[in-house]
Amino acid sequence: MGQVLEFVNIYKAFPGVQALQDVSFRADGGKVTALMGENGAGKSTLLKILSGDLRPDRGHVSFNGEVKHFMSPHQSLNSGISVIYQERQLINSMNVMENIFLEDMPGNKLGIINRSELKRRTQEIIDAFGLPIRPTDIVGNLSVAHQQMVEIMKAYRRDSAVIAFDEPTAPLTDKEITILFKLIRQLREQGRIILYVSHRIAEIFQITDEIVVLKDGRLVRTFNTPETTERELVRAMVGRDIGDTYANLKRNDKIGEALLEVKNLVTDYVHDVSFTLRRGEILGFAGLIGAGRTEVARAIFGVDPVHSGEIKLEGETVRFKSPRDAIARGIMLCPEDRKEQGLILQRSIRDNVTMPVLSQLRKGIFLDRKSETALAKEAVRKYSIRTPSVEMQVMQLSGGNQQKTILGRWTSEKIETKILILDEPTKGIDVGTKAEVYQMVCDFAKQGIGVIFISSELTEVLNVSDNIIVMHNGHITGRVSRAEATEENVLEMAMRI
Numbered sequence: 001m002g003q004v005l006e007f008v009n010i011y012k013a014f015p016g017v018q019a020l021q022d023v024s025f026r027a028d029g030g031k032v033t034a035l036m037g038e039n040g041a042g043k044s045t046l047l048k049i050l051s052g053d054l055r056p057d058r059g060h061v062s063f064n065g066e067v068k069h070f071m072s073p074h075q076s077l078n079s080g081i082s083v084i085y086q087e088r089q090l091i092n093s094m095n096v097m098e099n100i101f102l103e104d105m106p107g108n109k110l111g112i113i114n115r116s117e118l119k120r121r122t123q124e125i126i127d128a129f130g131l132p133i134r135p136t137d138i139v140g141n142l143s144v145a146h147q148q149m150v151e152i153m154k155a156y157r158r159d160s161a162v163i164a165f166d167e168p169t170a171p172l173t174d175k176e177i178t179i180l181f182k183l184i185r186q187l188r189e190q191g192r193i194i195l196y197v198s199h200r201i202a203e204i205f206q207i208t209d210e211i212v213v214l215k216d217g218r219l220v221r222t223f224n225t226p227e228t229t230e231r232e233l234v235r236a237m238v239g240r241d242i243g244d245t246y247a248n249l250k251r252n253d254k255i256g257e258a259l260l261e262v263k264n265l266v267t268d269y270v271h272d273v274s275f276t277l278r279r280g281e282i283l284g285f286a287g288l289i290g291a292g293r294t295e296v297a298r299a300i301f302g303v304d305p306v307h308s309g310e311i312k313l314e315g316e317t318v319r320f321k322s323p324r325d326a327i328a329r330g331i332m333l334c335p336e337d338r339k340e341q342g343l344i345l346q347r348s349i350r351d352n353v354t355m356p357v358l359s360q361l362r363k364g365i366f367l368d369r370k371s372e373t374a375l376a377k378e379a380v381r382k383y384s385i386r387t388p389s390v391e392m393q394v395m396q397l398s399g400g401n402q403q404k405t406i407l408g409r410w411t412s413e414k415i416e417t418k419i420l421i422l423d424e425p426t427k428g429i430d431v432g433t434k435a436e437v438y439q440m441v442c443d444f445a446k447q448g449i450g451v452i453f454i455s456s457e458l459t460e461v462l463n464v465s466d467n468i469i470v471m472h473n474g475h476i477t478g479r480v481s482r483a484e485a486t487e488e489n490v491l492e493m494a495m496r497i
């Protein structure tokens with residue numbers, strides 16, 4: 001008989017939130033079971049119960065008929081369960097092999113590590129994945145995509161019967177996604193139990209066999225993947241039909257004069273980049289991960305030094321030395337990495353949202369708490385951030401709701417914005433909220449703001465933007481209007497050498 005993992009009547013509450021309520025389902029060996037649901041639906045909480053990081057208030061997990069009450073991650077691992085988290089857990093200062101074998105280094109009884117053995121075994125795993133990295137590379141120096149792959153190799157190495165992935169592809173390039181999917185198919189052939197969490201619906205149809213949908217902590221439906229449709233799945237998740245997101249957008253039809261002109265920009269990472277952003281225009285930046293789009297944004301925003309070229313804002317040549325200078329002139333950047341470049345996790349939603357406008361919220365030497373709270377509540381409403389209050393620590397929000405908080409910060413009505421740069425704004429955001437984010441981007445354009453919209457999701461960047469710039473290897477390799485753009489021609493430009 002095959003392996004079976006069961007969740008039985010699981011309940012879990014956090015202060016102010018019932019994260020899971022009476023969730024029961026089974027996942028079989030030899031199948032990939034998807035967990036889907038809106039941001040805050042309870043997916044990661046369920047996986048943390050499986051991994052022994054959290055204990056359920058009621059209910060239990062049962063594995064091959066045996067009831068399990070994991071008191072620690074160690075116990076779960078020892079039962080053959082590996083969970084790959086939404087947030088990376090690697091130690092950046094250590095190298096690849098030390099990270100992969102962290103919990104059981106090959107060595108002798110005295111605890112002396114056999115480094116050549118360690119290296120050999122790590123190389124074997126790297127070869128199985130076909131990745132261009134070395135066992136001795138320091139993890140902190142690897143690209144985010146490769147760091148994520150190290151995380152996956154670490155779980156693979158343990159040879160677990162159950163492997164759970166929480167949004168594994170969010171930081172991966174197409175190349176790594178192909179490697180990952182090949183691996184997942186292998187693991188499935190071997191009869192393992194695979195749980196897979198993702199907001200990318202196309203992936204769900206590509207790689208999973210069954211789908212479990214959670215909504216507000218309850219299981220609403222399960223599907224056999226081949227027997228359902230995208231529309232039906234979205235309706236189960238969101239609770240209503242969202243229709244054709246792109247066709248329903250109310251767009252800006254008055255694109256104005258030039259707002260930002262970039263000519264022959266050169267930095268350490270980008271070469272000879274020239275483009276114009278107009279008032280009310282949504283200018284998309286498409287390309288593969290690592291194409292240099294974030295680096296263009298950073299140069300404009302005064303983070304990375306500009307070696308040569310010209311940046312003109314409303315006709316006047318500017319060269320910002322720091323983000324502070326750029327912000328003072330009405331340029332806002334909503335960064336791609338919400339953790340490293342943005343949120344203060346220990347602070348509340350309110351503190352995080354109001355950070356850039358604190359000086360406006362002062363009354364004499366005091367902060368105007370009421371206005372602060374109002375502004376934060378507005379962000380929570382606009383982006384449907386799932387939280388009991390604006391006092392909640394950002395750390396306690398689900399991944400997607402953290403992403404919404406950073407969007408809320410950089411798009412608050414108190415900020416006078418001329419140019420809004422959004423770098424991967426919908427990463428980890430659920431399908432219903434994505435549609436709302438697109439409409440908000442169009443609304444900014446209607447107000448005359450020029451929007452730079454960087455996204456690795458081809459469909460979204462092609463359908464939301466008025467015009468699209470394609471980058472590859474630090475160069476611009478193509479420009480098309482929305483009407484001219486197809487996934488094929490843009491991909492071809494994105495891969496041009």
Ligand SMILES: Nc1ncnc2c1ncn2[C@@H]1O[C@H](COP(=O)(O)OP(=O)(O)OP(=O)(O)O)[C@@H](O)[C@H]1O
Nearest residue numbers: 014019039040041042043044045396397398399400
């Ligand atoms: N440590 C915690 N303290 C308080 N509340 C928490 C904590 N962890 C999770 N929550 C809450 O539990 C709910 C479920 O969160 P969870 O992270 O499981 O959502 P998710 O389905 O993984 O969402 P996403 O798609 O955004 O990752 C959310 O409302 C979240 O704020």
Ligand SMILES: [Mg+2]
Nearest residue numbers: 044086398399
């Ligand atoms: Mg999550």
